[in-house]
Amino acid sequence: MPSTEERPRLGGESGEVVVVGGSAAGLYTAATVASGGRKVRVLESRPDFEPASRSLIVTDQFRTQLGTAASESIVNEIRRFELFTDGRSAQVVLARPDLIIERSRLIPALARSAQRAGAKLSFATRFLGLAPNGRGLRVEVDSAGQREELHADSVVGADGASSRVARSAGWPPVETVPLVQAIVRLPKDHPPDTTRVWFVPDDTPYFYWLIPESSERGALGIIGEEGRDTKKCLSRFLEKRQMEPLEWQGARIPVYRGWVPVRRRIGNGEVYLVGDAAAQVKVSTVGGIVTGLRGALGVGQSILRGGRNKELTALRRELATHWLIRRALHHFQQKDYSQLVDLLNVSTRESLGAINRDESTRLLWNVVCRQPRLVLLGLRGLLMGRSLKD
Numbered sequence: 251m252p253s254t255e256e257r258p259r260l261g262g263e264s265g266e267v268v269v270v271g272g273s274a275a276g277l278y279t280a281a282t283v284a285s286g287g288r289k290v291r292v293l294e295s296r297p298d299f300e301p302a303s304r305s306l307i308v309t310d311q312f313r314t315q316l317g318t319a320a321s322e323s324i325v326n327e328i329r330r331f332e333l334f335t336d337g338r339s340a341q342v343v344l345a346r347p348d349l350i351i352e353r354s355r356l357i358p359a360l361a362r363s364a365q366r367a368g369a370k371l372s373f374a375t376r377f378l379g380l381a382p383n384g385r386g387l388r389v390e391v392d393s394a395g396q397r398e399e400l401h402a403d404s405v406v407g408a409d410g411a412s413s414r415v416a417r418s419a420g421w422p423p424v425e426t427v428p429l430v431q432a433i434v435r436l437p438k439d440h441p442p443d444t445t446r447v448w449f450v451p452d453d454t455p456y457f458y459w460l461i462p463e464s465s466e467r468g469a470l471g472i473i474g475e476e477g478r479d480t481k482k483c484l485s486r487f488l489e490k491r492q493m494e495p496l497e498w499q500g501a502r503i504p505v506y507r508g509w510v511p512v513r514r515r516i517g518n519g520e521v522y523l524v525g526d527a528a529a530q531v532k533v534s535t536v537g538g539i540v541t542g543l544r545g546a547l548g549v550g551q552s553i554l555r556g557g558r559n560k561e562l563t564a565l566r567r568e569l570a571t572h573w574l575i576r577r578a579l580h581h582f583q584q585k586d587y588s589q590l591v592d593l594l595n596v597s598t599r600e601s602l603g604a605i606n607r608d609e610s611t612r613l614l615w616n617v618v619c620r621q622p623r624l625v626l627l628g629l630r631g632l633l634m635g636r637s638l639k640d
Contacts, residue, residue: 265289267553268389268402269369270377270415272299274353275525275542276408277360277369278316282550284367291400292369293391295376299361304353304499305431305469307445307461308539309606310346315543319363323356324349325463328445331602333594335449335587340594342602348445350461351539379418380405382517404520404553408546411504413527419514424529426502427456428480429536431471432488432495436462449587453483455580456536467496473503473536503536504529506573509566512549522549530565532607534572534579540608541565571610578627586627593621 265288269280272294284290307328313320328348333340361371378390378397389400407415411426436442442465448458456473463469470493474480481500488495503526510528514521524530525542532541548562582590594602601616618624 266291266400266402267404267406268293268387268400269406269408271407271409271413271527272296272357272361272371273408273410273525273542274356274360274539275527275530275546276406277357277364278543278546279406279408279522279524279550280364280369281360281367282547283553284364284369286550286554288554290364290367290369291402292364292371293375293377294371294373297374299358299371299373301354301357302499303497304501305433305461305463306351306353306537306539307459308349308351308537309608310349311540311606311608312349312351312543315540315547316360316363319356319359320349320351322359323351323353325352325355326350327443328461329443330441330445332444332446333449333591334446335591336584338588338591340591340599342594342599344606345604346606347443348606350463352463356539377409377414377418380415380516380521382519385518387516387519387521402519404522406549406553407521407523407527408525409527411502411526411529413523415521416523416527419516419521421510421514421523424510424527425505425507427473427475427505427536428477428500429471429473429503430477430481430484430498430500431469432484432493433463433497433499434460434468434470434488434493434495436464436466436468437491437493440468448487449582449584450487451583451587453487454480455582458484458487469499471499503538504531505536506531506533506569508573509569512545512562513552520553522553524549530569532569532572532610534575534610535607537607541569544568568608568610571614575610575614589627590624593623593627595621597621598624 267290269276269292280290280292331342374394376392386403407413411424442462446460454474460470472484506529524546530541530545531538544565551559597620605613
């Protein structure tokens, strides 16, 4: 592949990169590439960066990744997890606090960072399609009702799980699951630095959670498999705990089933995918902010330097480990979760608290070494999943 300096000039737009979608991963890609001296344009279909509110929980690796931009979006810190299943419970104290962030604060902060790096933001600009031309890629857009053509060496699809860029470039669709959560008043017995997780496999193969945004409010949510049934389950859960939803939040979250190649050559141009468009999500917890930013950094480095890079290789290993964990847990029954909680001895809980879930291979190895019987439980989960498929 030719180096950055050897790529053809496009109508005076030297080495321009077009990023489609003002997502966290898209804006981080734009900032990375613009900081490297390339001309970058971000296309956002909305008229401004005022994304819908959504409370998210991330590890402290997020703060390391973003620095100042991270601080602007953090609304709370979590220092312990409480796990519940069938009358049993276990508590995990975190050595480094998890962070509760507000998406509606994060996106504008990342947009400002991208602009400071030199990226240009184009609002009310909807991506329509792309095709090769003699020197790179022709990008068709609708800009405030007017059809236009842009030209670029590289196009980055950062436009979510139903990415139009991915479809235009020939990637297969990404499977998604519904995430639904309700903002509620935090119960009086709920410490504002504690996240609670409930495993109820009759309702969902994933889990329920309650993450405090502050001492007054929290987000009670669920990941399911069918959107309508998922909201019904959450409504029943709320009623059982006598909580009233103050507002509802929801999204479709990609499910990682294996590595999605992030680059395709089309004619003389290159198309990349980042974040949800490439299913860069920890499928064990269906969290994608930290991994999406890692994917964005890797793609940004690939555009600047050409070829593969260590960040994407490491991300692929990380996502594969989470996929293994999800496969082991996905067909657990209530008795299996009860056994799992019973096996979380002091030593195992110390590992869970000391090593965050964005270091999954190290975490898994330490937990298994401290409680070998978890291996048998995990193998049983994998075999249950295989027998159901057969």
